[in-house]
Structures are given as structure tokens and as C-alpha cells.
Amino acid sequence: MAFLGWIRKLCVTALLILFLAGSAEIGLRFATALNEQSVLESPTENSLIAPCWQASYQLKPLAIQQGENPDTHTHVTIRTNEWGVRGEAVAVPKPAGVFRILNLGDESTLAAAVTEEETFSRQLQAAMQPMMKDRLEVINAGVPGYCPLLAYLKLRHTLITLDPDLVIYHFDMTDVADDYRARRQLIMENGIAQVCPHPDLVSATQPQQKFCQQLMLFQRGTELWAQNAGTADTRSDQLDIGSPLGKLSWTLDHPPDWSMYIANALEPLKLMDDLVQRSQGLFVVSILPKPWQVAADASNGGHVREQYGMKMNQLYRNDHPFQLVHQFCGQNGIRSFSATPVLRQHQNPGTLFLQNAAEFSPKGHSLYAQLLARNIYQQYQQPAPTASPSVSPTPSP
Numbered sequence: 001m002a003f004l005g006w007i008r009k010l011c012v013t014a015l016l017i018l019f020l021a022g023s024a025e026i027g028l029r030f031a032t033a034l035n036e037q038s039v040l041e042s043p044t045e046n047s048l049i050a051p052c053w054q055a056s057y058q059l060k061p062l063a064i065q066q067g068e069n070p071d072t073h074t075h076v077t078i079r080t081n082e083w084g085v086r087g088e089a090v091a092v093p094k095p096a097g098v099f100r101i102l103n104l105g106d107e108s109t110l111a112a113a114v115t116e117e118e119t120f121s122r123q124l125q126a127a128m129q130p131m132m133k134d135r136l137e138v139i140n141a142g143v144p145g146y147c148p149l150l151a152y153l154k155l156r157h158t159l160i161t162l163d164p165d166l167v168i169y170h171f172d173m174t175d176v177a178d179d180y181r182a183r184r185q186l187i188m189e190n191g192i193a194q195v196c197p198h199p200d201l202v203s204a205t206q207p208q209q210k211f212c213q214q215l216m217l218f219q220r221g222t223e224l225w226a227q228n229a230g231t232a233d234t235r236s237d238q239l240d241i242g243s244p245l246g247k248l249s250w251t252l253d254h255p256p257d258w259s260m261y262i263a264n265a266l267e268p269l270k271l272m273d274d275l276v277q278r279s280q281g282l283f284v285v286s287i288l289p290k291p292w293q294v295a296a297d298a299s300n301g302g303h304v305r306e307q308y309g310m311k312m313n314q315l316y317r318n319d320h321p322f323q324l325v326h327q328f329c330g331q332n333g334i335r336s337f338s339a340t341p342v343l344r345q346h347q348n349p350g351t352l353f354l355q356n357a358a359e360f361s362p363k364g365h366s367l368y369a370q371l372l373a374r375n376i377y378q379q380y381q382q383p384a385p386t387a388s389p390s391v392s393p394t395p396s397p
Contacts (some may be wrong), residue, residue, distance in 0.1 A: 048078065048112075049143075051198035054157040055150045056182055059084045059110075059143055069113055070302065070356035076115055083162065086110060086140040087121070094163040099134040101125075102141055102159060104151040104272075105170035106178065108288050108359055109142025116140075118362040123369030131377055139164070147178035148268035149186070153196055156275055166376065167276045169269065171287045171325055176258060177247030179265035193268065245309035251293065253318050266328045273334045284379060286372060287325050287338040291358055292316050294340060295349035302356035333387035335379050339371045 048065055052058040061084040067076045081089045094100055103109055103121050111119040121140035129136045141159055143150070151169060186196045239249040239256045250258045269285055276283040291298035292305060296315040299305060305312055322338050329336035343352055343364075352364030360368060 048080065051201050052154075053197045053201055054195050055146075055153040056185060056196045056198050057143070057145075058154065059086070067112060069354075071354050071361070076113065078112055079116070083141075083159070085159075086119075086142070087116060090137070090139060090162055092161060092163070097134050099132055099136050099166075100162065100164045101128075101136070101138045101166045101168065102155075102162060102164035103139065103168050103170060104146070104155065104159075105142045105288070106146045106172050106174065107142065107144040108172050109140065109170045110144060111140075111142065111359060111365065112144075113354060113357050113359055114362055114365060118365055120360065120365040120369040120372065123366050124372055127369050127373035128376065131373070142170070145178055145181075147175040147182060147265060148272065149179050149182050149193060149265070150196060152268040152272045152275070153193060155272060157195075160275065160279060163279070164276070164281055166282045166284065167272065168284045168286055168372070168376075169272060171269075171285055173251050173288070173290050173293070173321060174247055176250055176261050176265040177241050179268075180241050180261055183264065193271065244307060248290065248308050248310065251290065251316060251318055251321050253316065255318070255320075262324060266325065269328065269334060270332045273332065282379070283334060284376065285325065285329050285334055285336040286375075287322050287336065287340070289322075289338075289340045289343065290316075291350075291353035293318075294343045294352065297350035298353040299355060299358050304356060304358050308358070330385055331387060333385050335385065337372070337375045337379075339368055342371055343367070 048059050048063055049057050050060045059080050061080055061082050064077065064079045067078060068074060069076055078086060080086055083090055101124070103124075109121070111121075116122060119140055121138045125136050125138040128138075139162065141151075141154070143154070146154075148169060148171070155167065182196055185199055185202065187194050240246045241249070241258065241261055249256055250262065273283040290308075290310075292310050292314065293316050296313050300312050310316070319340075322340060326336050326338070328334075343349055346352060346367070352361060352367060353359065354361050
């Protein structure tokens with residue numbers, strides 16, 4: 001009888017462990033789904049997204065969605081062409097006498113909160129055309145939640161076909177965390193990124209995948225072990241890069257040590273530069289600030305700052321993230337530009353951003369486009385910077 005009682009207790013314990021593991025698995029899947037959802041900042045953007053084999057997800061081609069400016073509530077129409085980029089159709093092959101600029105980036109580049117005419121892509125076309133002999137085309141290829149890795153894969157597999165003369169990657173401060181999220185699905189070959197398929201597509205075509213590899217508990221546990229192996233308790237453990245509240249921690253005045261994450265996020269910029277140069281084009285990295293890096297009164301509405309873990313009415317002055325990107329670009333012979341110093345000097349810098357979204361206002365789009373146009377013109381008058389010896393990015397003191 002004692003033996004049967006022992007077996008009964010063992011079975012109850014095993015069932016309890018399975019129940020707790022199952023509950024944890026459901027909780028992790030739910031949290032992961034919410035985190036993926038937070039990448040897409042509005043229902044309008046979300047309805048434009050489709051899973052993708054090459055770069056995780058993309059804008060749906062030939063789609064039209066209706067939205068609104070979160071500040072003015074004016075009507076905004078978002079349309080995509082056959083290439084899945086915002087705007088009108090793009091001719092391929094590129095017509096003679098056309099100079100084509102391709103803007104790559106995330107939701108800040110897509111600019112779903114403003115009309116097509118108000119985006120910095122359209123404003124850049126208007127600002128630069130008087131400087132050009134050829135007819136200028138500026139293509140808005142921003143996708144919410146993209147980072148240099150996903151932008152490189154999209155450029156390599158699809159958008160390079162558009163034969164751009166100039167590719168501008170607009171680096172956003174969320175790109176480090178977005179890179180961390182995307183790398184879970186990255187497939188490498190000989191150390192080079194090949195594809196980053198959306199997990200839904202992979203799971204639908206690989207039923208033979210090992211059961212343990214499908215478990216979020218297994219995946220998250222593996223990640224935590226890799227991060228913490230051989231280390232003691234660190235600040236990077238306390239500020240989770242995988243959390244929406246932690247994704248901008250590297251921009252704080254006293255940031256965690258994200259050297260590895262930053263290096264991973266920046267490396268695809270070199271791949272993009274190499275790819276564009278092989279296509280006889282020019283590559284430029286433009287570094288975008290978050291509103292609170294420009295003005296204390298920028299984007300204080302609609303819980304915008306709260307969702308990023310940022311304080312209301314505070315200006316974050318840490319310029320080290322901008323310096324790290326410039327440093328990487330300089331080391332690799334990549335042209336780079338930051339409009340932040342000029343934006344901060346504006347008479348009313350808070351008005352350059354929306355109050356209810358962490359994006360440029362129409363006024364901000366216009367000013368950024370003018371600064372970008374001036375910088376591009378200057379870049380074309382100068383040789384590319386000479387690559388210097390590689391040094392890994394270091395956190396600010």
C-alpha cells in the first residue's frame with residue numbers, strides 16, 4: 001500500500017509539473033504574440049502586413065487602407081504598389097533619364113500617420129528635384145518593425161530589382177531591439193544572412209520539426225542560457241531587450257551593456273553598402289532620433305512615452321547611440337548623417353513630432369527632407385569615407 005501511495009504522489013506531482021509547464025507555455029506564447037503585435041503600431045499598419053519568407057513580413061502589394069492622423073484625426077489613405085511599397089507604381093526596368101532614391105526603414109519611414117504627400121519621401125523628391133538634371137523618383141519602402149537585417153534581406157531578394165541610384169537606410173533607435181527579435185528566425189550560410197522566414201510560414205511547412213524546438217519554453221530558455229552563460233547578474237539582465245519597455249534602454253543616460261546586440265544590429269549596414277555598391281549605387285545611413293531625444297515636450301500624448309518606458313516632459317540628451325552608428329559607418333567607409341543637432345535648434349522642436357505617436361509631424365517631415373536633401377547633395381560632391389580598423393561598439397560610460 002505504501003508503494004501505491006508513493007506512485008500516486010508521483011503521478012500527482014508529474015501532472016502538476018505538466019500543468020505548470022503548459023500554463024507557462026501558453027503565457028509565453030501570449031506574451032510573444034503581444035510583443036509581435038506591438039511592432040505594428042496601429043490597426044492600419046497591422047492590416048497591411050503579410051508574412052514573408054525572405055524578410056519575416058512585408059507590406060501587402062496592391063493594398064489600400066484607410067487611417068487617420070492621431071493628432072488631427074484627418075483622413076489618411078495608405079496605398080501600396082505591386083512591389084509592396086507605399087506609393088504609386090514603379091517602372092521596371094528603370095526608364096532612361098530617371099534618378100531613383102530608395103528609402104528603407106521602419107514605421108518612421110513608412111509614416112502611416114500622415115498623408116503620402118506629407119511624408120519625408122515625397123518631400124525629399126520635391127526638395128531635390130531642382131538640384132537634379134534627371135527626373136527624380138523617391139520610393140518609400142518603410143515597413144513597421146524593420147531593422148537593418150530585415151531591410152537588407154528585402155533589398156537583396158526583391159527591391160534591388162528597382163535599380164536604385166541611391167539607397168538611404170533611416171536608422172531608428174528601436175532597430176537594436178527589432179534586430180534581436182528578428183534573429184530568432186534568421187538562417188545563415190557561411191556567416192552571411194540568407195533569409196529570415198516568418199515563424200508561421202516555417203511551422204506550416206515543417207511538421208517534422210522536433211517537438212521541443214516548437215516550445216516557447218525551450219526557445220526562451222535557450223536564449224536566456226546563451227545570454228547568461230558565464231556571467232553574473234548584470235544590468236542587461238534587469239533591462240530586457242525583448243520587452244517593449246526595454247527596447248530603447250540603450251538610449252538612456254545610464255544604459256545597459258548591449259554591445260553584442262548593437263554590433264549585431266549594425267552589421268547588416270555593411271552588407272547593404274556592399275550590395276548597393278555592386279549595383280553601382282550610393283548608400284547612405286541617416287540616423288533618426290526619437291521625439292524625446294529632440295524636445296522635452298515632444299510626443300507627450302496618448303501614452304506614447306509610457307509604452308517605451310520614457311518619462312513625460314523629459315529631454316533625453318544621451319548622444320552616444322548616434323555616435324556609435326556614426327562610428328560604425330566611419331569604420332566601414334559608409335556615408336552617414338544625423339539631423340538631430342539641427343532639429344534640436346529649431347525654434348519649436350516639439351512641433352516637429354506628433355503628440356500621439358512617436359513619429360514626425362508634417363512639419364517635421366518637411367524639415368527632415370530639406371536637411372536630407374542638402375546632405376545628399378553634399379555627399380555626392382565628396383568621396384566616400386575610407387574604412388578604418390574595426391572596433392566593436394562600446395556602451396557609454
